[in-house]
Amino acid sequence: MKIIVLVGSPKGDQSITKHYVLYLQKKFPKHQYVFFNIAQQIKKLEKSEEAFREIINEVSSSEAIIWAFPLYYCLVHANYKRFIELLFERKEAVNAFRGKYTLAISTSIHFYDHTAHNYIHGICDDLEMRYFGRYSAGMSDIMKDDKRDKFLKFAALFFNSVEKKLPTSKCYPKIVYPNPNFEYLPGELKIKEKIGLGGKKVLIISDVEKGTNSSLNLQKMIAKFKESFSNEIEEINLRDLNIKGSCLGCLQCAYDNRCSYIGKDDFIDFYDSKVKKADILIYTGIIKDRYLSSRWKMFFDRSFYNTHIPVLMGKQIGFIISGPLSQIPNLREIFLGWNEINRLNTIDFVTDESQNSEEIDDLLHALASKSIKFSEIGFINEETMRGVGGKNIFRDDIWSGLRFPFRADYKFYKKHGFFDFPYKKRKSIFISKMMLFLSRSKGFRKEINKRMKSEMVKPIKKMIEKM
Ligand SMILES: Cc1cc2nc3c(=O)[nH]c(=O)nc-3n(C[C@H](O)[C@H](O)[C@H](O)COP(=O)(O)O)c2cc1C
Known part of the structure; x- marks a missing residue:
């Protein structure tokens, strides 16, 4: 099976993500792998019709495509995004991708990796590819036996799926421009009084x-x-x-x-x-x-x-x-x-x-x-969970595995109290432990069950009454 690997890292051969696919190449040597360092070579691909066509020709004659990309700001790298734009600008490129089986592999710290994969999945659906699935690996997962094993099993399922031509489902409907020729015609300003900036920039x-x-x-x-x-x-x-x-x-x-x-x-x-x-x-x-x-x-x-x-x-x-x-x-x-x-x-x-x-x-x-x-x-x-969850990922990683090389982050987070780990909430942990101990008694549990709702809202009620 011929597989085209579209590498989305600006680091090219030094890319961690690319090495995940190189590992697959080692473990599944019967397939032919053709790598393109897309994000690193975008300027060439933009300028040289020949270089771009070489990729499209390889895609045309392949059985499967692997999108191998690092997370960049909740999406893919800007150059990879540019490559996707180039695809949609050229009809023959879109045709080459149609019907190809595809797998999306990313590496990241799992910060908004879901939005990057949603994006690539949407693009695959737009290109009418056969999207098998996504594998979102942590940057260093490949160093762990169990993670490597899981990765290989997933890849094996993908290769099997391509060989057997198993059906794949679509997820994202095509984007429809209701009237692409709509022209916005601004009217007169209805409210005559303009808004003052009040010193704001x-x-x-x-x-x-x-x-x-x-x-x-x-x-x-x-x-x-x-x-x-x-x-x-x-x-x-x-x-x-x-x-x-x-x-x-x-x-x-x-x-x-x-x-x-x-x-x-x-x-x-x-x-x-x-x-x-x-x-x-x-x-x-x-x-x-x-x-x-x-x-x-x-x-x-x-x-x-x-x-x-x-x-x-x-x-x-x-x-x-x-x-x-x-x-x-x-x-x-x-x-x-x-x-x-x-x-x-x-x-x-x-x-x-x-x-x-x-x-x-x-x-x-x-x-x-x-x-x-x-x-x-x-x-x-x-x-919402977007901010709370995201901040916790940064807090934990900068405190631990990313402390080096992210020295500037560590200093800032420490100075501004960003390392607000739950273990520091000593009072609520103490109360929880005490209540758990007391709950061993059936009588106490019975009483708690009776009063759970009223006790939970009691301090809030009291506070509002006092206001
Ligand atoms: C500019 C930049 C933006 C990044 N944005 C994200 C992100 O949004 N989410 C995330 O989990 N990791 C993010 N990362 C981390 C990389 O995705 C991660 O280090 C990846 O494994 C690098 O893979 P590569 O060596 O193949 O480029 C970012 C890294 C850089 C340099």
Whole structure:
């Protein structure tokens, strides 16, 4: 069986994820494996039609495809995302993938690995591939006997499935653009009084592709949003910034937050002087496949030099998106998760999906108004499992296995009391232990069962009565 392995790490041959597949190659030598270091070679693939066609030809003549990628910001690396965009830009590429059996293998610290796999699964369904399943390995799992064994068994099932041509199910319906030619026509500002900034700094970040029709609605939505304010609002287009490339995965930043791109392009200066200094961030973009553009992905990946420190903590964030966001709940999940972990308050997502210009006008104005109001009272909404769970992953890993190399994170987490392990809740642990001891008595248990509900709510009742 000929298997094409699409490697999504910028580290190419040094990739941990690639080594997981090299291990499969060693254990299942009867198959032919063809590796492509996609994320590392994206510039070549963008420029050289020949290099890109070589991959497509190999895909055409293969029986199976393995997507082998590291997690990058709840998704895949920006360059891998760009490769996926290139596929959809070329019809012959889409045709080559159709009907191929496929397996998605990732390595990570399991932080939002589900959203990355949802994304790749969606892409496989869009390409009409036969998606067998996903294997989300921890970075070092391969060093453990039981994990290696499990990995091999899963791979064997995959190979068997391809050989026997077993059926596979679909998960994600195709994204439908109800009226792709919808033109947003902003109206007059209904409310005559403009919104004052009250000393707050609003920054709009966009990735508008000038001169293309696809960006027209977005451009008009941004302009309409700006119109609500009494002052000029700054907008920075990621496409105008001098960004030399995406994150290299070199981890040089882990020691002291110094990125290896320092002095080579404008990204770090832009992030430090603009993004970190704003009170209100408005991220704006166009849906491309099942995410925003790879340029936006590059923005997120490059911000890794701050590593796991919530440098945007306390800010308000809103989204203006052109495209069918409601059909991609995974994308909303990524943003909500990311905001919660970084202690940002999500104001709203405004899209042009309603295809109703008046409604879009109103929503944009409401976004502008809410952004200032929330910022004035410093409102950060309570976290859900997205934030609580995600923060605990970082806390545990930075305290243990990632303490080296992430020295800057460790110092920050220690200083700011982020190592809030449950074992430190001594009082509640003591009470729990005492109650467990007393529960050995049948009589006590009977009494507890009678009073459980009333005792639980008692202190809250008391507090409200006192108010
Ligand atoms: C910029 C960057 C972003 C990352 N984002 C995530 C993430 O969102 N979730 C996660 O679990 N791990 C994340 N990681 C960790 C990598 O996925 C992990 O180290 C992976 O095993 C690296 O594999 P590779 O050697 O094949 O590149 C990130 C690493 C980097 C450098």
